[in-house]
Amino acid sequence: MRTYEKYIGKQVYLTFSFILFAFSGLFFFFDLIAQLDAVGHGNYRFGYALLTVALLVPGHFYEIIPVAVLISAIYVFAQMAGSSEFTILRAAGMSPQRALGTLMKLGVPLLILTFVIGEYIGPYANQLSERVRLSAIGSSVSSGFRSGVWLKDTVASDAAAGAAGNGVTRFVNVGRLNPDATISNVKIYEFDPRYRLTHVRLAQSGVFVPPNQWKLDGVTEMALERLSDEPVADLNSLIPLYQSSLKTMPSYLMRSELTPRILSVLLVAPENMSIYALTSYIHHLRENSQDTQRYDVALWRKIFYPFAVFVMLTLSLPFAYLHSRAGVVGMKVFGGIMLGMSFQLVNTLFSHIGTLNTWPAPVTAALPALLYLVLGIVGLRWVDRH
Known part of the structure; x- marks a missing residue:
């Protein structure tokens, strides 16, 4: 790996770690507040509430990683643009294509991390969290129907x-x-x-x-x-x-x-299940001639979601070509937060719309990422020309 790739990678990974834990701490606080109403029911004490919420953290990691990647990359590039470091790299011969290739290299470990958390750690931790809560409260799994x-x-x-x-x-x-x-x-x-x-x-x-x-x-x-x-x-x-x-x-x-x-799929939402569990349950539903649309969409979202890391890195690169006079670092980071949150909202919106209208599950899952990828490429070409 080239020296400048190591330098950019170190800055991005350090900033990413800080932002990831900052956002997860915020979600931890909100989840803990939501659990306080159940404290005191059965054997459910404050310690069980802390354990229940702590087990939800890996699932939040999975949801936050793409947004954290976008914000951290924008922050690093905004800092480099403000100190003219990125200008020096461009003068040394780093083209937008090479910069994008560097970001794709940096995104591979983050993609693998997202996949591992989403496929193994997150689903298991979510199920364990629900089991701990239900065991302490002395309750059973609720199906939403009085008849069970x-x-x-x-x-x-x-x-x-x-x-x-x-x-x-x-x-x-x-x-x-x-x-x-x-x-x-x-x-x-x-x-x-x-x-x-x-x-x-x-x-x-x-x-x-x-x-x-x-x-x-x-x-x-x-x-x-x-x-x-x-x-x-x-x-x-x-x-x-x-x-x-x-x-x-x-x-x-x-x-x-x-x-x-x-039966354990009733403990977690389809969006929090692993690819293996979703595939097994979809097979069971199809064998029994039951509707699988919601689970098909969740499965394809699981497959495509790790690649959102590459999409977010592509979206972040145009911010490196904006000089400090075009906006302060804080405004750029704020724009990155809004951009990342809009991606999550659009992704969720397309999932619901696709489920209601029975759109093809691969199209429903991939379309938001493709739209934002096109937006990132168009933005990169615009700033390169100007």
């Missing part, structure tokens, strides 16, 4: 239920999803391949048994047997269509495609 969480489960065959080779479709209602991934107050409505109700099971609790079974405890099962295959319109209304039998079981092993990993 509704899930569709399609199994090719279910030998335990006596339907081997035929396949079953279940609609599962989980009344409570506990932080330790156990479930309780479970209702299971099971249908045959022709979507005729065959079993209704009620279970007090359940625990997952790897690789693909749930052990349900305190089970009450009602089996429905259809007495005739004739169409309903051809049958006498006095002739019974079904015969039911009721039995109770202390435990029941049920094969299922639902796993704690799939």
Whole structure:
């Protein structure tokens, strides 16, 4: 690496670290204030609130990194322009293309950092934060419905239920999803391949048994047997269509495609999930013929978001060509903050609009970054000409 690249890189990385921790400290303060209302419920004390908020910091790192990159690069370039250092580099033969190439080199470690935090550290920390909070409060995961969480489960065959080779479709209602991934107050409505109700099971609790079974405890099962295959319109209304039998079981092993990993998506928003978790859940939804638009958009945003680092660095370069008389450093940094915040707002806005209008997920996720990339290139050409 050339000497000037090391010099610029050192300045950008130091400023980036300071801005990143400054912004995350601000978010930490706001999150802590939001948690104060829950302090005192159950065992949720102030120490648990601090731990819960601290575990949210990696997720904020992921959101802040592109904006922090933009602000730090603008600050460094504004300082260099004010002291004529950048003018000296230009006189020594550094063209805009070479300067942009230098920034792309500096952006690679930041891109890798963004990906690692977004794929591994952030999602795990967010889930752990929610588990800590729910465990301390003594609550379960809320689905937003009074009836609990509704899930569709399609199994090719279910030998335990006596339907081997035929396949079953279940609609599962989980009344409570506990932080330790156990479930309780479970209702299971099971249908045959022709979507005729065959079993209704009620279970007090359940625990997952790897690789693909749930052990349900305190089970009450009602089996429905259809007495005739004739169409309903051809049958006498006095002739019974079904015969039911009721039995109770202390435990029941049920094969299922639902796993704690799939259920754990209820602990975090799709935007905070990893690419692997999103891919698994999208596959599950598609197998059950359910809508995946929101999760498709979240997946493609996860794929494209680390590359926003390059977009922000491109946007910052035109500020290096503005001399000190064109504006003080503070005004340039303020402009960078506004530019970075507008990118976040546009990115979020496009996600919601794309989800509502069912736009192609890759286009919805990539379009904001492409728009700001074009803006950065146009700005760079303008300042170079003037």
